[in-house]
Amino acid sequence: MPRNPNWTRDELILALDLYFRLGSAAVSESHHEITALSRLLNELPIHPSRAAAQHFRNAASVYMKLSNFKRLDPDYAGKGLDAGSKQDEVVWEEFASRRDLLARTAAAIRSNVQSMGGHQGPQLIEEDNEFLEGRLLARLHTVRERNPALVERKKRLVLSQTGRLACEVCSFDFAIVYGRLGHGFAECHHLVPLSELDGTRAVLPEDLAVVCANCHRMLHRSRPMISVLELRGLLAAPNRDG
Ligand SMILES: [Zn+2]
Ligand SMILES: [Zn+2]
Helix, strand or coil: CCCCCCCCHHHHHHHHHHHHHHCCCCCCCCCHHHHHHHHHHHHCCCCCCHHHCCCCCCHHHHHHHHHHHHCCCCCCCCCCCCCCCHHHHHHHHHHCCCHHHHHHHHHHHHHCHHHHCHHHCCCCCCCCCCCCCCHHHHHHHHHHHCCHHHHHHHHHHHHHHHCCCCCCCCCCCHHHHHHHHHCCCCEEEECCCHHHCCCCCCCCHHHEEEECHHHHHHHHHCCCCCCHHHHHHHHHCCCCCC
16 A cells, blocks of 8 residues: 655645644544645645555544644643654744744645646646745746746836846846847746735736846745845845955
């Protein structure tokens, strides 16, 4: 019988959020929030082969995961379950002191479930950026900022306003550096923080920033993701190491 796949960061974010929301309330496997999370985890397009696994993320396994967190919780008087994964600890470390971000991130995942396309939608790829906020929201970010119609609208708008497509971080202009080849080329970065992605609201041109490929990579490399303004600040900072 295939084993259940390990819990991913996205799943642990949802579980830890529920752990804190339930607080010290005594709950059982049949608590409605536990069964609701079990249903949600079965809907998320994270584990393509989950159907083959036994009792994938059923209420008992969600309940067990919440018990795993107890061992990491200094506020928990009992001992908690000894078992648990390294990844439980990582997610606990990162979010136990950032409960607000945790709650917003979990809410953003829930609010976007419909646009994730379920198991028929695009699968997460291992190499996808693993952000603090998990892969599901990171993929949505990428899908949104690569929406061809929206990107086209944004670029036309900026061209009509400024006459060029300069990077909003470093001012790099592909048309100036590469001549005709670079004409009309620029990337777009979605400005809404991952934890605030709202599945009920359409993406607008003002949600995007025009950036060069280098600056875009640097924005995606930062953990948590920094803003265009913050990256501009890094660029301007004199190098004091040398
Ligand atoms: Zn740039
Ligand atoms: Zn981006």
